[in-house]
Amino acid sequence: MKTNRSESKHVKKSVLAAAMIIGASTMMFQGFTQVAASAEYNKTNTIPTSYVSYMDQSSGTAKNSLPEGYKKANYTIRDIDLEYYRNQTPTSKDMAKEDAAEIGAQALWRVYGLSLEGQVVEMGYQPATDDIPRSRWYADVLVDGELSYSFEVDSVTGDLFAVTHSRTLDKNVSVAYDPELAKNPQEYAELAKKTAEKLNVVHGAVASVEYNCQGYSNNDPDITFNIKGENGEVALMTFSRYDKALLAISYNAGYQYTLKTIERIEQEAKDMDAQRQKSVPSASGNQGPLQW
Numbered sequence: 001m002k003t004n005r006s007e008s009k010h011v012k013k014s015v016l017a018a019a020m021i022i023g024a025s026t027m028m029f030q031g032f033t034q035v036a037a038s039a040e041y042n043k044t045n046t047i048p049t050s051y052v053s054y055m056d057q058s059s060g061t062a063k064n065s066l067p068e069g070y071k072k073a074n075y076t077i078r079d080i081d082l083e084y085y086r087n088q089t090p091t092s093k094d095m096a097k098e099d100a101a102e103i104g105a106q107a108l109w110r111v112y113g114l115s116l117e118g119q120v121v122e123m124g125y126q127p128a129t130d131d132i133p134r135s136r137w138y139a140d141v142l143v144d145g146e147l148s149y150s151f152e153v154d155s156v157t158g159d160l161f162a163v164t165h166s167r168t169l170d171k172n173v174s175v176a177y178d179p180e181l182a183k184n185p186q187e188y189a190e191l192a193k194k195t196a197e198k199l200n201v202v203h204g205a206v207a208s209v210e211y212n213c214q215g216y217s218n219n220d221p222d223i224t225f226n227i228k229g230e231n232g233e234v235a236l237m238t239f240s241r242y243d244k245a246l247l248a249i250s251y252n253a254g255y256q257y258t259l260k261t262i263e264r265i266e267q268e269a270k271d272m273d274a275q276r277q278k279s280v281p282s283a284s285g286n287q288g289p290l291q292w
Helices: 002-021 097-112 179-183 186-198 252-279
Strands: 076-079 120-126 136-143 146-154 160-165 206-217 220-229 234-240 246-250
Touching (some): 076 097, 097 120, 097 136, 097 146, 097 160, 097 246, 160 252, 179 206, 186 220, 186 234, 234 252, 246 252
Parallel strands (some): 076 120
Antiparallel strands (some): 120 136, 136 146, 146 160, 160 246, 206 220, 234 246
């Protein structure tokens, strides 16, 4: 039963990630992130990664920089029981999943104030690919037996790729697209800017906040924004349209590759359209001689 729930969750994330790449939905999760589309999961070509060890990092995700008030929790780590993850093997350059789990646990405390005491963290390794040239540890976090949070961490540097919070509301809420909100998302944009700066999402001051899209996860309607830092870093943040709760952050470490993928797909679509236009004979060229 637990395996089915986990597998269903991963299929859903694959669909959402693919939808975001074509600009049709939010990355929940996502955030999120920056979770690979199903086509990504089926790729067999991987590329080598080489960057400094996460042990040398001094960023907010480094092990020697604990969030204020954080105390290491006693949580259980186990493998994600899916065939894709069973077929992946970390390299000698990758950190142990226990270290990645602790980075994620600290991130969840920092962002959501969540302690993983007594909870379960299910982890899976994702090798580098052409689209995302950095290997990662992905984790589903079960709180009181329910799949409620997730995170993704670079398996070499320890950089945080994404954190997400998934929930089912205990009341009926409309998840319909809100055209008026799309025209004037300023209230949520200000919330996104304030939250991004509070959590240091782009590691510095926020230069701009741009409306991305609306969507929903389970029965929780959401709204997503692109965040750009004055230092050039980019991120994606998703909030609930029900109560403005923060649902997901996709950090620069991963979101930059999503944007590059979008650019590539858009360019390929333009090239295909140009080729199609060239292959269609002009109307004048198809006309025969006039008959009088």
